[in-house]
Amino acid sequence: MVKNDPLRVPPEYIRSTPIHEGPERCLLHLSPEIPVIDLSKLRKGSTEELRKLDMACKDWGYFQLVNYGVEEQLLQGMKDATVHFLKQPLYEKQKYTMPMENMQGYGHLQVHNEEHKRDWSDSLLLLTHPTQCRDLSFWPKTPERYKELTDIFSSKVNQVGVELLHYLSVLLAMNKDVLLELHKEPQVYFDVNYYPPCNQPDRVLAMSTHSDENTLTMVLQDQNDATALQIKYKGGWVPVTPKPNALICNIGDIIEIWSNGKYKSVEHRVVTSKTKVRSVHEVFMLPGPNVYIEPLNHLINARSPKLYHKIRVGDYANVYSNGEKQGRSQIERIMIK
Ligand SMILES: O=C(O)CCC(=O)C(=O)O
Numbered sequence: 001m002v003k004n005d006p007l008r009v010p011p012e013y014i015r016s017t018p019i020h021e022g023p024e025r026c027l028l029h030l031s032p033e034i035p036v037i038d039l040s041k042l043r044k045g046s047t048e049e050l051r052k053l054d055m056a057c058k059d060w061g062y063f064q065l066v067n068y069g070v071e072e073q074l075l076q077g078m079k080d081a082t083v084h085f086l087k088q089p090l091y092e093k094q095k096y097t098m099p100m101e102n103m104q105g106y107g108h109l110q111v112h113n114e115e116h117k118r119d120w121s122d123s124l125l126l127l128t129h130p131t132q133c134r135d136l137s138f139w140p141k142t143p144e145r146y147k148e149l150t151d152i153f154s155s156k157v158n159q160v161g162v163e164l165l166h167y168l169s170v171l172l173a174m175n176k177d178v179l180l181e182l183h184k185e186p187q188v189y190f191d192v193n194y195y196p197p198c199n200q201p202d203r204v205l206a207m208s209t210h211s212d213e214n215t216l217t218m219v220l221q222d223q224n225d226a227t228a229l230q231i232k233y234k235g236g237w238v239p240v241t242p243k244p245n246a247l248i249c250n251i252g253d254i255i256e257i258w259s260n261g262k263y264k265s266v267e268h269r270v271v272t273s274k275t276k277v278r279s280v281h282e283v284f285m286l287p288g289p290n291v292y293i294e295p296l297n298h299l300i301n302a303r304s305p306k307l308y309h310k311i312r313v314g315d316y317a318n319v320y321s322n323g324e325k326q327g328r329s330q331i332e333r334i335m336i337k
């Protein structure tokens with residue numbers, strides 16, 4: 001777990017080359033071009049907004065979602081409760097320690113990257129849906145409202161995700177329910193990532209470069225973290241400047257596979273800061289472990305041959321295996337050469 005003393009960075013976190021060096025430049029000037037999608041316009045049937053969503057998923061694999069209709073009071077309540085939880089002494093948080101064999105609870109995720117360096121972050125990871133699969137022993141008991149807020153927050157954001165799946169199904173020339181139905185028994189995880197300040201931001205990453213091994217990720221960012229999350233785009237890194245209370249949404253590997261590469265699961269990383277504490281709330285969706293995934297038949301043709309092998313979600317997604325999380329190594333493993 002990340003130490004409270006930011007001045008002492010243990011060697012297992014320190015990368016051999018500076019983060020901001022190398023061929024991949026920081027493309028700060030492109031930050032305002034990250035697409036912003038207005039869910040209230042999609043709900044009103046705007047074809048222009050639907051076209052923007054299509055372009056966002058093809059080109060960036062990322063977009064900021066605004067006007068999605070979850071009350072600000074709930075978002076603020078969730079953020080405040082998390083600050084309360086994180087500020088508690090370590091022994092309080094260790095009551096929910098993530099065991100080796102289970103990807104739930106509070107802890108330091110195992111991350112493997114080319115240098116075997118660790119990430120400067122802690123996570124609180126909870127399976128929230130299907131509700132009968134919840135393991136409440138990992139859900140924080142303090143502050144008192146944490147369980148209730150986690151339940152409401154993850155359910156509402158998941159509902160937004162379900163709506164997005166409807167629009168994506170239509171854009172992929174299917175009935176609106178198909179992508180959700182392909183999940184069979186959708187799994188939803190709630191995840192808080194906590195990134196304390198770090199004294200060596202030039203050599204330490206808060207989260208290594210990776211793509212998400214799920215279908216959709218929706219992240220509620222802090223307001224003061226302008227350049228922490230960075231997206232790979234046109235050979236460089238574009239920092240995300242979050243709009244107030246926007247959900248930063250990204251396409252995961254499984255949608256890339258279903259769409260036969262039409263929609264992109266884009267690599268991203270999180271950089272550290274010398275002064276700022278950051279925590280984000282994520283909701284991520286994926287099919288049940290026994291679902292087999294492969295490109296959808298109607299998206300395969302002579303001009304667009306099948307790009308990925310069939311695989312069982314439980315053998316693919318990190319969350320079921322605590323496996324490697326390195327760039328796009330996972331999806332590249334199943335690409336048809
Ligand atoms: O901290 C963030 O903004 C994103 C974290 C992330 O990419 C992840 O948890 O997969």
Ligand SMILES: [Fe+2]
Nearest residue numbers: 210211212268
């Ligand atoms: Fe991610």
